[in-house]
Amino acid sequence: MAGTSLEEIVMACQGASLSNLEDPESSIQVTGVPLDSRAVTQRDLFACVIGVHDDGHQYADEAVRKGACALLVERKLEHAIPQILVPNVREALGPASSVIHGEPSKKLKVIGVTGTAGKSTTVQVLADVLERCGTTADVLGTLTGDYTTPEAPELQRSLAKIRDENKEWACLEVSSHALEFDRVKGVDFEATVFTNLSPEHLDFHEDMEAYFQAKRRLFDFECPVAVVAVSDAWGKRLASELRGIGHEGLVVVDPQLIGNPKLTRSGSSFVWRGQEIETPFLGAFNLMNLLVAAETLRALGWQQEVIVEGLTHVSPVKGRMEPVTVPNSDLVVIVDYSHKPEALKEALRAVRGLCDRRLWVVFGAGGDRDPSKRPLMGAIATQLADEIIVTSDNPRSEVPIEIANEIAEGVGSSGTPYRIVLDRGEAIDTAITEAQPGDLVLIAGKGHETYQIVGEQRLPFDDAAVSRDALMRRRESNIP
Structure with missing residues (x-):
């Protein structure tokens, strides 16, 4: 990996400044930005993240001993190596990781899906239908890793891998934790999608309002398409707020678009915009997931006939009904x-x-x-x-x-x-x-x-x- 200069990283991070660069001509090349000092290797920029229990600045000594070439900090430390000073290391981590990996989302079309339920099924259906539409796609989420949305360095590394495999689309699950911790900063989205909201993670979020506000942050990204399912009061509120600020790419997905639903042990069928879709998916809630995926693809310009053909042949998601x-x-x-x-x-x-x-x-x-x-x-x-x-x-x-x-x-x-x-x-x-x-x-x-x-x-x-x-x-x- 060729690496990225400290100056390029500074330019990518809002409010950043660089110090301790003794020889501006030396052009240190960074290849990684770990949060864990134990994982630091040569040519890494160690990110001194301030967490709930730990302050990463306390581990800078260990990172330097392990070969870190620079530090990403919120306060100047007593180290001679270069330091990039930023207002918030977590907020800077996404843009820094993105530029280190060659800004992969700028070469991809990324769909981000958030909500309490249905994220895994929706992103998998989106990717499968896109593949059947003749393009290439991959998924990042619960089914592919230990976390719904990994920390920014791993996320950007995964997006870079999808880019390097010459795929065109990345379908990404976005958790409320990821939004709260700015893990998806530095990602360019083609579409953002909201499925639903119900009580979850209230040990982390103060209450449902805080939980909603975390999910709401996905729609603060500049993005041409915003798809919102209005199957609950939270979805209706989000759609109303986006409509209120004049979001031109807003697509409201009403459950009433599911026509003549039929549910059996072997699968389901429903009518979408005049065309019948037969699917092996079980359960009425999965019809909503399929509808959200269909409306997203339609908003992105795919023809209805192609979407219907794709949905008919999509396989159920492992471990989901x-x-x-x-x-x-x-x-x-x-x-x-x-x-x-x-x-x-x-x-x-x-x-x-x-x-x-x-x-x-x-x-x-x-x-x-x-x-x-x-x-x-x-x-x-x-x-x-x-x-x-x-x-x-x-x-x-x-x-x-x-x-x-x-x-x-x-x-x-x-x-x-x-x-x-x-x-x-x-x-x-x-x-x-x-x-x-x-x-x-x-x-x-x-x-x-x-x-x-x-x-x-x-x-x-x-x-x-x-x-x-x-x-x-x-x-x-x-x-x-």
């Missing part, structure tokens, strides 16, 4: 990523309509995450399921039984049968073993994830694989 099957099974099992109250409600509503007899749900709640949602999820399960098994779901540093008991508080004295089975594998096996022919079992919470986080360990665990094994044991036990 994913049926788990084995030959000759007498039971329907579905794995879904629904780990938030509203998502669990939508998933249960969707599968209720596909269930001949009793509806089982196996779910938990993540540790070290917003605890207020736990009893809400218990109450939702009580309202919509017939049999409830509460289990563990990435307990992290918390005690699993304490999380389960908080969920159980929401079940209360409703009379809905429930039990706590902390071993997730055992919980899935119990539901699949005890369910009767014609029942449906929803395994909720982990979806595509192939691990369980216990303490600081990431242990192998795959809901779909565990469910498939349980179905095979069930089938074999029923063979005379």
Whole structure:
């Protein structure tokens, strides 16, 4: 990698100044901008980010010892190496990372999707349909990394990789954390998209208003197209605000554009702007995700016939309302990523309509995450399921039984049968073993994830694989 001069980085960062450059002719070339001093290598610009618990300026000594060629700082430090002084290191990190990687988003067409639910499905559908439209696209988000939206250096590096693979489009999930921490600064967007908003991350955001304002920041970017789904009050408010400031590229996506919806165990169909679309996606909420993707592509200039053809052939997203099957099974099992109250409600509503007899749900709640949602999820399960098994779901540093008991508080004295089975594998096996022919079992919470986080360990665990094994044991036990 050739590298980028300190002067170029200064020009990219608003309000930046450069000091300690003894020889202006030396032209130091920077190849990376890590936040972690332990990851610093030669020719790196170490970013002294001030975080919630740590101040990166305290780790500058270690970064210099490891070979940092310069420091990105908010206050001048007692080091002889060059320092780029900025008002806010986090705000500067995106533009700095972008210029170091050759401003990849200027060579790409980037679609950013934010919202509480539907981001992963929407970006995957967008990318798949774009590929079927004859162009090239890739996805960055929950399905491709550990974080919905990575820190700016990794994000820009990933965009550069997509650019270097000669792809034209990048479809990017944008989380509220990413917007709050300026991770997408330095990204040029072709379109920004809002799916919906419901309570989530309230352990991080002060309240729903603060959560909305974080999501709202995506629409502060100069961007030709802004797509807003108005399926809830927050979407309607955002559309009204964007209309109020005269956003010329505003596209409002009304759920009423979904005509004649039909939902079955094998998929769904609906009419969009006069044309019928048949899809293997399950659930009414997925029709909204498909509609948002379709309206986004239409706003970007794609012909309706091409979009419809693409949507008809798009495959379901792994871990999103994913049926788990084995030959000759007498039971329907579905794995879904629904780990938030509203998502669990939508998933249960969707599968209720596909269930001949009793509806089982196996779910938990993540540790070290917003605890207020736990009893809400218990109450939702009580309202919509017939049999409830509460289990563990990435307990992290918390005690699993304490999380389960908080969920159980929401079940209360409703009379809905429930039990706590902390071993997730055992919980899935119990539901699949005890369910009767014609029942449906929803395994909720982990979806595509192939691990369980216990303490600081990431242990192998795959809901779909565990469910498939349980179905095979069930089938074999029923063979005379």
